[in-house]
Amino acid sequence: DQQVKQNSPSLSVQEGRISILNCDYTNSMFDYFLWYKKYPAEGPTFLISISSIKDKNEDGRFTVFLNKSAKHLSLHIVPSQPGDSAVYFCAASSTQGAQKLVFGQGTRLTINP
């Protein structure tokens, strides 16, 4: 039962363009969503988050959009840089089970020069 899904295993984007990573969830109890970035041989590092009371959160080049009715969120990176090449994980949690993050399968983003 995959409650958080990232349907694109990989994405290739040209440097300077916008990268859009998508994530869908099925559990209506989720009310907090996060994106993590992971380089090879390292642990995930927190990137950006959004609460269900918002539909957008922005931090520099990174913006997360949340569409609660569609149970969909997306991460926009603009402009994309070579250092953004990594695996990106979408994660979700609920207030009741806040210590459990439910992760998607990840999307491998490659930024081409």
Place this chain on the structure above:
Amino acid sequence: NAGVMQNPRHLVRRRGQEARLRCSPMKGHSHVYWYRQLPEEGLKFMVYLQKENIIDESGMPKERFSAEFPKEGPSILRIQQVVRGDSAAYFCASSPFQGGLSNEKLFFGSGTQLSVL
């Protein structure tokens, strides 16, 4: 300011042996989480511990797996009688807070890659 330290980085075991994975949280963090990542999958929650207490082990297999976080020393994830299906990357994370909106305060270690032959 050292981050979350996990050792060993790589662990090779034969079927039936025991695996012990260690995690030292960041200084000042008293909450530890273990996650497992199988090949081509996302991280899956296993267990959440505070010092000397298991708070939530709902993601832990009922048999062969155990975890502890003693008053002194690192947190230990122990897998007895390992099988090939246990081969995975095991990540530890620590936090100064108890879940909630502070989930972004989860700091992950670099993981232990367990290979069962």
